[in-house]
Amino acid sequence: MTDIVPPIARFREVLSKDLRRRYFATYTDTAVTLAFAALVLWVLWGLLDWAIADAVFSADGREACFQTEGACWSVVTNRWRIILFGLYPFEEQWRSAIACITMVIVIALSCLPWFWNARRLPLLWISGFASFYILMRGGLFGLTPISEREWGGLALTVFIFAAVSLIGMPLAIVFALLRRSSLPWISRIMALVIDTIRSLPLLTIMFTFALVLPFVLPGWAIGDTLYRVIIGYALFFACYQAEIIRGGMQALPAGQEEAAKALGLGYWHRVGHIILPQAFRNALPPTINQFVITFKETSLVTIIGFFDVMASGRAASGTAEWSFAVIEVYVFLALIFFTFTFSLSRYGAHLERRLSVGRR
């Protein structure tokens, strides 16, 4: 019994060996490690100093902010309602908050594999989106109606993202199927459309849909600017996503479709039960990446003139009272976006690892 190495010593041995291999293998390695460690510590120290140690947090701390070198979080504690909800009527902002939380829950739930089939996922998204819309728009169940023009802040960003995903995904499937259609005219035209839209910047597409389209559309089809921009963005999303789905389809062995044909399955059965489910499985990591990019680029609507979370953040520091604290507001906005996209992209990386394990 005496020759058993105590676990703690064994742990220490492994740790020191691993430490040496990973950090201090050669003199160069040691130098690199120390230099980078110094860099990280220096940046971290400065950041903590600025963001916490020297910072002012109280809501009425405007005067105190001038006394210190640190961050002035007072602008956030004072104006967070503007940043999150924009111009939405003050008494009704709880609706905006619940609506946003609903949508976040929907996004979180769609990460569960249990929802991944053609019935549950659309149902989840449509019901989630409908409750979001009813909560925000009102007019039902005794809620005061509030038009889209008064929406703003994070709620508008979430709304645009959800609407783009909801319209763009089915559109992407249709585009992908049309592009690989065996009918030459359809596939060629679709390829041209997809490639053209993909080589245009999103900003020009949004701009065209917001300002140019009313010019060439017949009166009944013009609609609200917000919805036109959403449709333009959804089109852009669909073109990118269609290529991702097509990539997933191309990765399928040809035998899959041939076997389905040999069994006498029709086109819709082949596509719906054999090809698309496997193509989506192949294309899952890039799809999640696409959603991450889509959420980030939602912020471009601020250039077209919508009052999304970017614009409301700038409005929060836009008054003469708080104009000196613009960096703090940007950092706060960055944290909001970071929380969303970082968790989504971590989830994507986790999924990628899981799928690649299954394939090995």
Place this chain on the structure above:
Amino acid sequence: MTDLLKNRRLRDNVLQLVFVGGIALMLATFAVTGKTNLDAQGLTSGFGFLEKTTGWRIGFSLIEYDTSSPYWLAIVVGLLNSLLLGAICLPMATLIGVTVGVMRTSGNGMAELVGTLYVEAFRNVPLILQLLFWYALLLSLPNPRDAEPILGGIVMSGRGFYFPALNVLGSSVVVSLFVVLGGASLALWLQAVRWRDADPASARRERRVLGGLMVALVVLAMWLGRLPETGLVSLPELRGLNYQGGVRVAPELMACIIAISVYGASYIAEIMRAGFNAIPKGQGEAGHALGLTRWQILSRIRLPLAIRIVMPTMINQYVWLFKATTIGIAIGFADFFMVISTSIVQSGQTLELIGILMAGFLIINYSLAWVLNRVNDAIRLRGSQLRI
């Protein structure tokens, strides 16, 4: 009737006809409505307005432009600004991205940590937010009067960055640029038709001749275009409230360069990491067994292989990065998109200008992709060079 429906060729043709007809109908509706609206507003369609004077100023221009210049010149100014931004940001993003990618696969835990922090911090925040952040930061730098020159004459001030520059005419810079571009295209072409199958020694000799010729031409262009009675280099000097001499880079341009390079680099770093990880382990181990140093393994084995692996992905990334330069409008950098949108507001010639905008981006992006695809064809691994 049911027989007709079951006839596959007929059904296919009808489907295609419906599809093409639907799109044609949509386009026709656009055209007719557009024409009606134009007539109602009393606007004349066509590109005649390009000759009219603009009457507005552009904040940053590489060529001569003032308020009496015509619209087409304004559009050229915007186009050149966009190209300039792309020409600076793409190489910068590549440089930073490759460095971070190497760090993340270096095997040194600390370097990997720093690389990961970089990628996660800059990839998860929207580009426009980063741009506004850098812009606010640059504007809050001290006045030129209080700014001290650093690193051999670079001045960082709230009114822009000042860099030392050569005392030459702008046109000789443009000529040199074309010499470099032309030489690079010639090299690519020669690589494809001549050097690939030629004897390596003679190919190397010819490459050196070509390189030497390019350097000589650039030096000649600079020499011919030098400004008389000035030194070779002009350094920024404080005169009164502002700096004179050197090259001033406006905060708008600087913020665009920093934001797009840093953001693009975080994506390129991920692509490079994937490329490094796709190299078979044996390649590096073989180099190690031959007694190569780590630097040699990286520069002679891993990096060349990784570049060839990631090239197709990188082409898409470059096109995407170039499209991202339109973001400059958020802080008032007069790029192609901003000039076009200002022209639309000022002249009302919406359809023509949007047409120019789309055509411009299609041409630039397709040629960028075409050139990069040729590069890819020229350097791609053939046969069994890479066994995965």
